[in-house]
Amino acid sequence: MHAIVIEKPGEPEVLSWQEVPDPRPERGEIIINVTASAVNRADLLQRQGLYEPPPGASPYPGLECSGIVGEVGPDVEGFSPGDRVCALLAGGGYAERVAVPWQQVMRVPDRVDPVEAAGLPEVACTVWSNVFMTARLRKGETLLVHGGASGIGTMAIQLAKAFGSHVVVTAGSPEKVARCLELGADEGVDYRAEDFSERVEADVILDIIGGKYLARNVKALKTGGRLVVIGMQGGTKGELDLGALLVKRAAVYGTTLRSRPVDEKGAIVRSVVRDVWPLVDAGVIRPVVHTRVPMSDAAQAHRIVEAGEHVGKVLLTNA
Known part of the structure; x- marks a missing residue:
């Protein structure tokens, strides 16, 4: 098969479409013939040598994919060759085939395009696990989403609105704020022009920035608020006012998805x-796709994401 190989850490040009050995299904694994994958910020960090794959994971980038089941290994439950699926990966999505534990595989909802389905697993699992399973966002509460126009942000807007929450987003331009409002956000803050902590009070904050926003995030939390940090685009360190945290009886969570055990x-x-797929089947939730790029031209897809002008997901296609 072919896959995108990172020949050495560096700029997008180090991504190379090469012939590599085919994966073989181990016990409990499925081989997916990949229709499409999607670019995530973690892929950019891996390309730069800043985010190594977990032990045992594929060395090729790509944290999600859609495709057709090609082979099933021993002890696989509920899947057969020919099934239309998408999957959450620890790596290996930038390829023609990938091996994945069957527990991380999902059937593609009927109304979703097979290519666009590649943009669902990472964002759906990230938002659902952090906003709803960890932070326990409830109906009527306010969710603040940083990076509302990102893949994570566009999913968070839709899911939170579907469950009856008030959604506020930050984004880097009036145009991006407008797109977020079109997706259902109730309020938007252009972070280049305004300090969100001066006008927003939130029960739950989903943060991709990290250290740079820590103090302002705590300031923006309501009493009993929950801050979930899932990214570090603004650095790994920030000043935490424990007094403010105690007075608000608030909580700060830091989570990752890629390195978690299969179970x-x-x-x-x-x-x-x-809980999410029925909403996708009903048309309430949909993948938001900025553009499709041939898998072999992954370098161009990385340039698009690094430029930061996109809204939603950038997909890589084998179709």
Whole structure:
């Protein structure tokens, strides 16, 4: 098969479409013939040598994919060759074939395009596990989403609105704020022009920035608020006012998805299939796709994401 190989850490040009050995299904694994994958920020960090794959994971980038089941290994439950699926991966999505534990595989909802389905697993599992399973967002509460126009942000807007929450987003331009409002956000803050902590009070904050926003995030929390940090685009360190945290009886969570054990990922995937997929089938939730790029031109897709002008997901296609 062919896959995108990172020949050495560096700029997008280090991504190379090469012939590599085919994966073989181990016990409990499925081989997916990949229709499409999607670019995530973690892929950019891996390309730069800043985010190594977990032990035992594929060395090729790609944290999600859609495709057709090609082979099933021993002890696989509920899947057969020919099934139309998408999957949450620890790596390997930038390829023609990938091996994945069956617990991390989901059938593609009927109304979703097979290519666009590649943009669902990572964002759906990330938002559902962090906003609803960890932070326990409830109907009527306010969710603040940083990076509302990102893949994570566009999913968070839709899911939170579907469950009856008030959604506020930050984004980097009036145009991006407008797109977020079109997706259902109730309020938007252009972070280049305004300090969100001066006008927003939130029960739950989903943060991709990290250290740079820590103090302002705590300021923006309501009493009993929950801050979930899932990214570090603004650095790994920030000043935490414990006094403010105590007075508000608030909580700060830091989570990652990629390095979790298969059983934990499987529990998240099952919950997404049970609670999110019906909303996708009903047309309430949809993948938001900025553009499609041929898999072999992954370097161009990385340039698009690094430029930061996109809304939603950038997909890589084998179709």
